[in-house]
Amino acid sequence: MPTFLILLLVTFSIFLIGVFVFRPQITATRGGKMTAFLALFALPLLCFGMGTSSELEHAKSTEFCLSCHIMEPYGKSLRVDDPQHLAAAHFQNHRVPPNEACYTCHTNYAMFGGIKAKLGGLRHIYVYYLGTPPAPENIKLYEPYNNRECLHCHAGARSFEEGVVHAADPDLLPALKANKTSCISSGCHGVVHDVGSLKDAKFWKGGD
Amino acid sequence: MLRMSPLERKLQLSGITLILGLVVESLCLLDHGPIAFMLFVGLGGVLFAVGILLYLYSLVGPKVEPSKQ
Numbered sequence: 416m417p418t419f420l421i422l423l424l425v426t427f428s429i430f431l432i433g434v435f436v437f438r439p440q441i442t443a444t445r446g447g448k449m450t451a452f453l454a455l456f457a458l459p460l461l462c463f464g465m466g467t468s469s470e471l472e473h474a475k476s477t478e479f480c481l482s483c484h485i486m487e488p489y490g491k492s493l494r495v496d497d498p499q500h501l502a503a504a505h506f507q508n509h510r511v512p513p514n515e516a517c518y519t520c521h522t523n524y525a526m527f528g529g530i531k532a533k534l535g536g537l538r539h540i541y542v543y544y545l546g547t548p549p550a551p552e553n554i555k556l557y558e559p560y561n562n563r564e565c566l567h568c569h570a571g572a573r574s575f576e577e578g579v580v581h582a583a584d585p586d587l588l589p590a591l592k593a594n595k596t597s598c599i600s601s602g603c604h605g606v607v608h609d610v611g612s613l614k615d616a617k618f619w620k621g622g623d
Numbered sequence: 624m625l626r627m628s629p630l631e632r633k634l635q636l637s638g639i640t641l642i643l644g645l646v647v648e649s650l651c652l653l654d655h656g657p658i659a660f661m662l663f664v665g666l667g668g669v670l671f672a673v674g675i676l677l678y679l680y681s682l683v684g685p686k687v688e689p690s691k692q
Contacts, residue, residue: 418652425645425652432645436638439631451634455678459641463671466648470663473655482656540657 421465428458474536480517483543488551488610489517496617501604507619510568524567552611562594633681637674644670 431454434441441447473479481490493506493516502520505511511519522532535557542548569575570592580603581588590596598604609616627635644667651663 421652422649425649429642429645432638432641436635436642439627439634439638442631442634451678455634455637455641456675459644459671459675462645462648463667466652466663466667469652470660474660476655479655479657479660536657537661540661543657 416465416469418469421462421469424458424465425462428454428462431458471533474533475515475518477514477516477518483539485543485548485551485554488613489554489608491613491618492608492610494618494622495609495613496619499606500609501599501607503619507622513622520564522564523561524564560597560599562591562598565598566592630681630684633677633684637677637681640670640677641674644674 431450435451435454442451477490477493480486489502492500493503495503498504502516505520506513506516518532522528575581576588581591587596591598596603599607647667647670648663651659651667653659
C-alpha cells in the first residue's frame with residue numbers, strides 16, 4: 416500500500432484519538448463507546464499492521480541494504496562489467512529482481528527464512544552502530560552459503576540441469592542438490608562479491 | 624475545572640500514548656533507513672502496545688460512570 420495512504424489513515428486516527436483525549440466524557444454514550452473502540456483499538460492496530468508491512472517490504476529493497484556505508488562496495492560489485500562475477504551477472508541480467516537483489520539471494524528459502532533474514536539484519540544493525548564493524552572485504556557470511564538458495568530458482572531449469580559443465584560429471588548434479596559441493600566453490604562460480612579488487616574493475620553504466 | 628473519573632483519565636493516557644505511537648510511525652514511514660525501521664519496531668511498537676493495553680485495561684477495570692459535563 417502506498418505510504419501516503421497509510422499516512423492519511425494515521426492522520427485520521429490521530430484526529431479521532433485527539434477527540435477522546437480532549438473530550439473523554441463522550442464515552443458515556445453508546446455511540447461514544449463504539450467510536451472509542453474504533454479510535455483507541457481498531458484503528459491503531461490497523462495503522463501499526465499496515466506500517467509494519469510497509470516497513471518490512473521496504474527492508475527487502477536493495478536501497479535499504481546499501482544504505483549502510485559499509486555495504487557500498489557490495490553495491491558497486493553488482494555493477495562490475497564481467498560476467499564471471501556471479502552477483503553482478505545476476506543483478507545486471509535481472510536473474511534476480513534488481514530492486515530486491517540482496518534479499519533475493521541472502522534470504523533463506525526454508526521455513527521461517529524471512530524471519531531469520533530479518534533477525535540477521537537486526538544483528539547487522541547492532542554491529543554497525545554499537546559494535547566494531549569489520550572492513551567491507553572482511554565481512555563473512557554467518558554460515559556457508561547453502562545451494563538451496565540457488566536451487567530455489569535454478570532447479571529444474573534446462574540451462575542448469577543440462578548445462579555442459581553440470582552434465583559432464585554424472586555425480587555433480589546430485590552433489591549440488593545435496594549441498595555437498597558448493598555452487599560458489601573455486602573453479603565453479605567462485606567470484607561472487609570481489610570487493611577487494613573493485614579499484615581495478617570496469618563498471619556497467621546502465622540499469623539506472 | 625471539571626474533575627475526571629479514573630476511566631476518563633485512563634482513556635486520555637491511552638489516547639496520548641497512541642498519538643505518540645502514531646507520530647513515531649509517521650516519522651519512520653517518511654524516512655526509510657535502518658534506524659527508522661528500528662525506531663518503528665522498538666519505540667513505535669511499545670507505544671502502540673502500551674496505548675492499546677491501557678485502553679483494554681480501562682474496559683475491564685472497576686466500573687466507574689464517566690463524569691457528566
